[in-house]
Amino acid sequence: MTEQSGDRGGWPGLLDRLMDFIPARLRPGTAVVPVVRLSGLIGAVTPLRPGMSLAGVARTLERAFATKHARAVALVINSPGGSPVQSRQIYLRIRQLAAEKKLPVLVFVEDVAASGGYMIACAGDEIFCDPSSILGSIGVVGGSFGFQDLIQKIGVERRLYTAGEHKAMLDPFLPENPDDVARVKALQREIHAIFIALVRESRGARLKGADDVLFTGEYWAGETSVSLGLADAIGDLRSTLRARYGEKVLTPVIAPSGGLLSGLLGRKSAGAGTLISLDGIGGLPDELISALESRAIWAKFGF
Secondary structure, eight states: OHHHHHHHHHHHHHHHHOOOOOTGGTTTTBBOOOOEEEEEEEEEETTEOBBBBBHHHHHHHHHHHTTTBOOOOOOOOOOOOOHHHHHHHHHHHHHHHHHHHTOOOOEEEEEEEHHHHHHHHHHHHHEOOOOOOEOOOSSSOOOOOOHHHHHHTTTOOOOOOOSTTTTTTTTTSSOHHHHHHHHHHHHHHHHHHHHHHHHHHHHHGOOOOOOOHHSSSEEHHHHHHHTTTTSSEEEEEEHHHHHHOOOOOBBBBBBOOHHHHHHHHHHHSOHHHHHHHHHHHGGGGHHHHHHHHHHHHHHTTOO
């Protein structure tokens, strides 16, 4: 009888030893918060150098929300913005997955969550940032150049054929037309109104600033962003998640899965080296312009 009792008493210890062979994230009672990084310009940059898009992040988001024993999903955002369409589509997919899986979304801003980057950040139930993070830029911008005088100086004749009165609107080789500018500004106001409505729906009563402050396209550092209600608190991912879910919380990073083409090319994403190897020197001008445009957008926020 004594031996049998001892054997039964050994079961808990045996179970504990067996648990060591089970991955930590699959053990009962373990808090898991998968982490997804969303960084870079949003939308197309060049044909072979895509920026962040719904097509590029959808599978990663789905894997994060499908993580077993997940208590929440954390998004780490570092983006100066880009395409309003892709920004809103990513925002919507995050909110759809959060509703389906009934999981809260915690957003952590690194350097920048501005313009489209802030639109994606609004998908979070809570937004945390560093004191030096840049948030906001709730507006719409577009620009071009005028080359009509240049081509005259170098003796180039512009030949353009269209069907449709406004098909050549804002052509950089034609003089600027005030009517065309008015049409573009009307379009920008429409997109701006959509952006404002999204921020209001997402942040609700937490917004503390007046419309003529929040929605002018201005941007702010972390502490001011919190005071305006654009973010909820100052905090980093590790400390915030440990305080909320315990010291042993697991934070697996859900990385994009590499496809067959990526493996064959020996890369995870398109870049300068890839463009040169695929297109030869002919790809260099587009890559150079893309790099300059990207640098200019990041530089706007001091990075």
